[in-house]
Amino acid sequence: MGLTIATWNVNSVKARLPVVSGWIASARPDVLLLQELKCETASFPAEAFAALGYEGAVVGQKAYNGVALLARRGLAVSDVITALPGDPDDGQARYVEATVAGLRVASLYLPNGNPVDSEKYPYKLRWMERLRAHAARLLADEVPLVLGGDFNIIPEPEDVYAPSEWREDALFRPESRRAFRALLNLGLTEAFRALHPAQPRAWTFWDYQAGCWPRDLGLRIDHFLLAPRAADRLLSCTIDRAPRGQEKASDHTPVILELSH
DNA sequence: ATGGTTGTTGGACAA
Numbered sequence: 621m622g623l624t625i626a627t628w629n630v631n632s633v634k635a636r637l638p639v640v641s642g643w644i645a646s647a648r649p650d651v652l653l654l655q656e657l658k659c660e661t662a663s664f665p666a667e668a669f670a671a672l673g674y675e676g677a678v679v680g681q682k683a684y685n686g687v688a689l690l691a692r693r694g695l696a697v698s699d700v701i702t703a704l705p706g707d708p709d710d711g712q713a714r715y716v717e718a719t720v721a722g723l724r725v726a727s728l729y730l731p732n733g734n735p736v737d738s739e740k741y742p743y744k745l746r747w748m749e750r751l752r753a754h755a756a757r758l759l760a761d762e763v764p765l766v767l768g769g770d771f772n773i774i775p776e777p778e779d780v781y782a783p784s785e786w787r788e789d790a791l792f793r794p795e796s797r798r799a800f801r802a803l804l805n806l807g808l809t810e811a812f813r814a815l816h817p818a819q820p821r822a823w824t825f826w827d828y829q830a831g832c833w834p835r836d837l838g839l840r841i842d843h844f845l846l847a848p849r850a851a852d853r854l855l856s857c858t859i860d861r862a863p864r865g866q867e868k869a870s871d872h873t874p875v876i877l878e879l880s881h
Numbered sequence: 882a883t884g885g886t887t888g889t890t891g892g893a894c895a896a
Contacts, residue, residue: 683894827886
């Protein structure tokens, strides 16, 4: 058993507390990356996570966004940064990065970008370029980087139930996928596809609407990207569908990465 | 083609 890192867009940490707590208690990941907290930093339910043995860094804001990077007590979380470099005027709580277990780990919530004819889409592309520039600097120093989170990117047609219907969506447009490939072309490994090159219908998100979950109409948009020093240690990357089927579920389900020690 | 849901928040907006 290696070191495990889980990522989960919880779509409100307060609304999701029972479901998330139950999952943590059984899955017991070493590191837990959360997105879409939808609460301010000060109102994050840190006590509930501390009671489960998890502490770390939280970056929240009122109503929207919000990310956390927590680790099992005993695994120190140090050298925290609470924003993606490259735009001091960007106040959205979408990025937290820290050193834990000898790795440099980020929990990120990449902008959705819809509708594409609004200012939201260029913001998404600028954010991706900032991420690429930041990752390039860390890779140049051979940092064992792990980027985990909701990338809001459908990398390939097999990562969406109906590619033709999503062609113009911000999650699947050519410019979005090109920006994601530019990230990979730095030398990052997309952990799930590296280990499961042909696994179909490996969704991490199912819309609440139109019976997407019961009909299994989903997307694969939650990812782990690994620098060579982390990819060399890749043991497994799995999607746990079970939490999506529970009462009061998030629309995303956890992805779990395992690295050798 | 439309409407279908959930969360924050108290009427839209985001996803």
